[in-house]
Amino acid sequence: MNASLYELLALAMRYWFAALLALIVFLLTQSFVREWRIEKAVQRRIADTAATLGLRVLSSEDRRVQRGLLLPLDGDSLLGSGGGCDLRLRTRALRRRHLVLRVEKDRVYLYPEGGALVTADGQRVRRGDTLLPGQNMQAGGLVFRLERLQGEEAEAWLDD
Amino acid sequence: MARRLKRPSSDFLLLFLCVFEASIFGLLAFRQGLSYFPLFLAALMPCLLVFQALGLRRLFPHMDMQLLVIGNFLCALGLALLCRLRPDKAPRQFLFYLVGIAGMLGIALFVTKVRNKRPFVLPVMLLAVGSLGLTLLIGESTFGAKNWIDFGLFTLQPSEFVKLALVFVMALYLSERRDLRGNLPALLFAACCLCLIVLERDLGAVLICFLTCVCLYYAATGSLGLCGLALCGAALGALLMYALFDHVQLRVAMWRNPWVSPTEGGYQIIQALVAIGSGGMFGLGLGLGSPTIIPVNDTDFIFAALCEEMGLFCGLLVLAVYVLLFLRAGLLALRSRSAFDSLLCVGVLSSLAVQTFLIVGGVIKMIPLTGVTLPFISYGGSSMVSSMLMLGVLEGVAVNAGKREEDAWLRAQGGEAEEEAE
Incomplete structure (x- = not known):
């Protein structure tokens, strides 16, 4: 691959990496929030129903x-x-x-x-x-x- | 019929991380002609990730997938940056990554399977103190700190592993006794390690170990008085070190105004700030910037190199990933039913958080530079392996917590559990 082609590709892929990273962070955050809610629900359920x-x-x-x-x-x-x-x-x-x-x-x-x-x-x-x-x-x-x-x-x- | 507790799926997360790894290494493979090592990593890293996810899930059914993804993401990013900055060091770092995965597995097994951890306390204490003592005797100096031992084939930085030893010993003692007298052996061990690391002049490691111990003690006892006293003592100690050590004075002076000596003492920090500024929001492009101008760009200043080529936006997202790692460790500490497991999480969380804050804060000139590594990302075998070991500790605790929650959940449901297709 010649230098100018690599340059074009690298410039374009800045946005690709930024988008991927943003998506990964979004999914991690979403997962964390869901886990937090599940945890609260689990503890409530265990306390309510378990002897x-x-x-x-x-x-x-x-x-x-x-x-x-x-x-x-x-x-x-x-x-x-x-x-x-x-x-x-x-x-x-x-x-x-x-x-x-x-x-x-x-x-x-x-x-x-x-x-x-x-x-x-x-x-x-x-x-x-x-x-x-x-x-x-x-x-x-x-x-x-x-x-x-x-x-x-x-x-x-x-x-x- | 009772249903098993269902956690959020991580399949999309794994998929996107595989795509990220393949694309970043794939791009780097064509930077200077065709480079075989990045091309090899573009194929191997996603396979390793899938292998870890599927294989470890069988061994540890309740493991925390998100933690695994975070650890692997940061390691992959570090490897990619190293392929860009120092291609000669990348294969070595990849080997350390593999050693780190094995270490992570080993320590997770230890945390989950070994019931009585007491017999390991004394050997761990002796090993930690012994390795620090050995460093003082035969260690090598770099940038004013005598903290390396050269074994020929590889070099070792014992202070990286002493952090974990401190967490283990203090968590064990503090989970059994909350009074000062009962914890005297652990506190003496911590004091001994801190003194030895001060003698090595590795002040970054001193700060990390000290603050980790204070966080652990506070989490276990809630004793604001003693912790406050310790912090005051630390402040006095910092002033004393400023008075005694030349390189501390230099670092504080360069933090206050690096432009006083732009070609010597302030060169490193100025180049880092210029690099971060040059990158803008989305960076100059991988392989198109000049991060090689920054001294030690593969260790202390790798964050600056990341911001220059991938942009401030990616830099902030990487910091967000670290924050999510700390939040997950905190959630694990709350989920754990055992005091020892909770304190392990608090210790690991404090150690990683303090280390990340110190290095990122130093690079952006928020605080004086301390010369520690960015966990998972910076080049360094000891740093990589110790970070992966800490991840293994968190995974072990996640498995313990998950098992107990599952049992309690099923008891609450009543009846037999249904096998769930994955």
């Missing part, structure tokens, strides 16, 4: 863990006393990584970590056992009850 599940502490060997403390559950949550746990309670009554709780379809599946002792309504829990709302669970030196959270409790957690 969120949570673990309430009924009793504890360690005074540092308050009775009545509520631990909301969301997806997969690792319960323990160590760093990196989703539900971290600084107490020797729990192992560093004690138990994984998986919320699915209004029930919780339990996966004790590394041979940790977990019982549900007095029965020893095996990996994959379920815990239903209203049932009690003992993990280490703590006793929990699985509860449904609705209205303000669920909304407060989702807005957190």
Whole structure:
């Protein structure tokens, strides 16, 4: 391609690049605004319709863990006393990584970590056992009850 | 039947970006006869983009497509400008881009799959401090700062990766404890890194790291008092550095009036301003301007070269893309259910935003020049790879947030999820 032809092409394509860039920025902005709106709608819908599940502490060997403390559950949550746990309670009554709780379809599946002792309504829990709302669970030196959270409790957690 | 959460499609965005890449590299291929490397990129870059979009979507179903598009767009633009300004450096930068993609994937996997990140804190801290210490011992100086290590085959700028290490360590500590005592190890680590970078005289990196730490601390604790105190201390530190370092005094003097020394100290900034002005709204045309007159046009002043040849309109649109990147990172921070993920987003956002502000502000003479790179666009392996790693962090957080939202959405819907044809 000779120099003058390239010059003509480059001069013409200034506007082409400007138009393409403007289009890309427009689509990115539109997508961002839509995502923002979807996000607000999702959070509203989840708060309105979902009965969120949570673990309430009924009793504890360690005074540092308050009775009545509520631990909301969301997806997969690792319960323990160590760093990196989703539900971290600084107490020797729990192992560093004690138990994984998986919320699915209004029930919780339990996966004790590394041979940790977990019982549900007095029965020893095996990996994959379920815990239903209203049932009690003992993990280490703590006793929990699985509860449904609705209205303000669920909304407060989702807005957190 | 419960339906999966549907996000806006990115197909048109991918299409337009592919067209942009093909046309800009295609044009550059004919600038001086026929150049094979830009022609190769005109074909390969769109394929790489499609491969990333389809391939990564399988690996990470909830990844943020728009972030991927933004990162790839900026990298492609940087590569195109490099093909124009320094064709000899373009193949090397392309290699770094490929390394960056691999790094992005790796770090996204780390953020999504590794549950307990605590064991990595100490090695990261030791590696960061060790690399900065090594730079002080055997590093090379460029433009007054001793911040490079030459390994023969490639050179490394550790401060680029220390930014990410700082974000990781501080996010981990601040997500677990909000009190000063509990965060002492992280704050000491940050102070140590900052001191080492000051000794290297890389003041741009000091500013970025310091402001990132302050933003992270404020986001985690809301403590205006301590953050205000830190900023006052930083202002005093800046005055001290002005008093101690000659090149800081020179840069401030040239910022105030570059015409005092138009052929020496002020030459760079004057040429940059003239280049931006010459370009007008739509530029002189790719390959038709004289951006090669500007010193370091491939790194610090690449924005000026962009404005000269593609125009102020394109320059502003590129800045708009950066703003959208920061907004998306902010939205991710709000979407995340985990404090650690939110703080990672805040850290990455602060680091990229401060860096972009410092370099663009310096080029247009809004603030004194600090000699940092424009993320994703400027030439530099360390800069490219660290920017892509930060993008990988954001993608990892997006996947975590998306997974949790999907579960919560399906629970709210009730019942089985329907498989959705893409």
